[in-house]
Amino acid sequence: MVLSTIEYELKQFKIFSGMNEFESVRLNNDKTIFYHKKGEVIYREGSRLDGLYCILDGIVKIYKNGPNGRQPIICLAKKGDIIAYRSLLSNETACTSAKVISDAVLCHVPYSLFLYLMDNNPIFSGEIVRVVCRELRSSNDYMINIVHKSVRERAAEILLYLLEKFGLDGNKFLQIRITKTDIANMIGTVPESLMREFSEFRKEGLIESVGRNIKILNLSGLEKIAKLNI
């Protein structure tokens, strides 16, 4: 990804869609582009952040350090998503960590510019509020799922989530390569338990999976298991 296309990419972010000439110039001057390899940590729980990140490419996992050495994953962020804005808004230290799970290109927008846009650009601030609200809603939904559904139901649901968020390639394979441990951490279980459910799904002809590659064969079957919408 070359720099000239980055300006174009940034324009695709809804939050930046209402910027005037002055703001655009300032964004281009103040921003920093980072290239991160898989496995690199972008920020850590407890640290004080000095700006937000727009994801231009790759996949980032947002997680917490939980009890018993686990690392529950809050969500996955991909191209088009923004991360690290919540702690800025409430002026707290980060309550999550972020790690790259698929080589990523990030655009750092400094706190000062963020504040300026929040105060002076209603499209920006309105869009940020919408993002937070959406996250709050999905966080609530997620909670219900994880607490009141069995591992089998959650295993089906996470496949649907990955499908919706990352899509399929031409051969019906999920367009994301992610470890079973990470998936298990997304639905609050251990890799072994997740494994067993996937094995079941395989026997039932719902999916095919070889290592990290997952093929979705029967969407409606998975939906039935996941019991979406109550």
Added chain:
Amino acid sequence: MVLSTIEYELKQFKIFSGMNEFESVRLNNDKTIFYHKKGEVIYREGSRLDGLYCILDGIVKIYKNGPNGRQPIICLAKKGDIIAYRSLLSNETACTSAKVISDAVLCHVPYSLFLYLMDNNPIFSGEIVRVVCRELRSSNDYMINIVHKSVRERAAEILLYLLEKFGLDGNKFLQIRITKTDIANMIGTVPESLMREFSEFRKEGLIESVGRNIKILNLSGLEKIAKLNI
């Protein structure tokens, strides 16, 4: 509660602290006060809301309709809290329901005024953003707790939550009367399991409980069990 004190009560809400003369008058004209008895439903999941509610008195539970006929409780709201604002901000239908569990006095602020304040009063909009962010953070924290902790740990934690939010009376009793079913629904378990943990706590001298009245005897003991902060 008489009407003259209501204006005073509303001023106590941080979101209204920065209003000018005009906005104050409009709030007083446009608002509606509702008196709700225990058990009454304020709004239902899926309905379109026409304003937010400020809780002037009483306790309201925010819950969802989950699988298997359960009603997982997202949070409890008391005097000083505002509810139903999220769906307004993202212009969606309500994703939760709200029911009174302790006789309540609510102040309804219509959507139009809400929008006006969001656009014209930076103290108001800033405070709303902070409220959403705080909720998002606690929602994330809550999720981790509920997923990766045992029922015993969660049972201890919910007591600490109730203690912090509602406090104790002179005799060390929690200042909230809530059913075991509701508490169980807050920590993602069934009343019977919660019961057993409370019985244990009783044997260990951590609490005393008779029916809906819960007395906290050993705070640090509960904290140790809850394993707060990882």
Added chain:
DNA sequence: CGAACTGTTGAGAGGCTTCAAGCCTAGTGG
């Protein structure tokens, strides 16, 4: 190419839920 991590399956243990049954509390209607 080798070490470290991940994937996969099995066996066993234990925590939690479900079902059941009786007591008690609280809210309703006469």
Added chain:
DNA sequence: CCACTAGGCTTGAAGCCTCTCAACAGTTCG
């Protein structure tokens, strides 16, 4: 105001679901 009834409280027993531990095959990446 009191009796009644529905629902909440409480405990026990049984069984299932999920986690833990273990072992080995496969994969990834330096």
